[in-house]
Amino acid sequence: MDVWTYDPADAKQFAIEVMERSNQNIFACYQCRRCASGCTVGEEIGFTPDRLIRMVITGNRKAALENALVWQCVSCYTCGTRCPNNIQGGRITETLKKMSREESITPRSPTIAYFHDSFVTGCTRWGRVNEIQFMGAYEIKSIAKNLVNLHFTDVWKEIREQSLLLKALFKQRRIHLKLQTAKGRNEVRAFYKKAMQKKTKSRNVFPQR
Ligand code: SF4
Ligand code: SF4
Structure with missing residues (x-):
């Protein structure tokens, strides 16, 4: 299992890149998990958009780019309609998908x-x-x-x-x-x-x- 070490500079760069490219203000997320309760694929894959967002904010780049939700998100936008801060999880997964492709990461699925x-x-x-x-x-x-x-x-x-x-x-x-x-x-x-x-x-x- 990979050991991840928090690096403030890396974390900031990664979070800002995802925020810029997805056009979603992930720093507004206060982990209420309303998105999680409605995620179409969350139960099946055992992972939800709130956790992915947290991963990005804390700079766990590798885990975020390799996450199953990145490829299995069906872009239903349910999470975004439920979010009190209008954060569209589908745009974040799409951005991470592009980034993982650019970095030639083998897709989980x-x-x-x-x-x-x-x-x-x-x-x-x-x-x-x-x-x-x-x-x-x-x-x-x-x-x-x-x-x-x-x-x-x-x-x-x-x-x-x-x-x-x-x-x-x-x-x-x-x-x-x-x-x-x-x-x-x-x-x-x-x-x-x-x-x-x-x-x-x-x-x-x-x-x-
Ligand atoms: S619903 Fe919005 S604010 Fe709440 S955890 Fe999900 S993304 Fe964060
Ligand atoms: S857009 Fe993706 S992350 Fe959001 S609820 Fe739908 S499947 Fe889940």
Whole structure:
């Protein structure tokens, strides 16, 4: 188990970076735990936004960036609607997700990361999700991981389950082979571009040591 030592300078830098990039005033959190009682995934993963915020404020960078909530948060924004200080936990998890990616930290839940990446790739390229591209990109990554780890039973199980799902979707006409482009594709691209610029700006303000 990693031993964490509190360092005031590191703690301040980390907390300010998260606050700047998420645009959430985490220092206003007084640990009332109203967010915790409503978190959609809190019970399942055994961790809640109030604790993540506390982790960030106290500068436990590694634990925060590797936390399960970072990848398993479903961005439902329930925590934010309950918070008396209007702190949106979903924006904090999203920020930590980006930061963990930038620092090449292996996600605690790789398959959720594959799902996320496949979704973002589709949206930035076509302005929307195309089911066939989305499922294909996700499955290739997921199966490759199992092959590398020599989990052949899992590979077979995945192929079998997804083939059945694909068949059912075709039957219901819920999946299309043709890749479709959204009318507002350029706006979606501009949106992502802007988000990436925000990251660069923030990094310049708080450069890595
Ligand atoms: S509801 Fe808001 S103030 Fe209360 S613990 Fe959660 S984030 Fe902090
Ligand atoms: S946005 Fe994320 S952290 Fe907040 S309640 Fe929903 S799942 Fe929990």
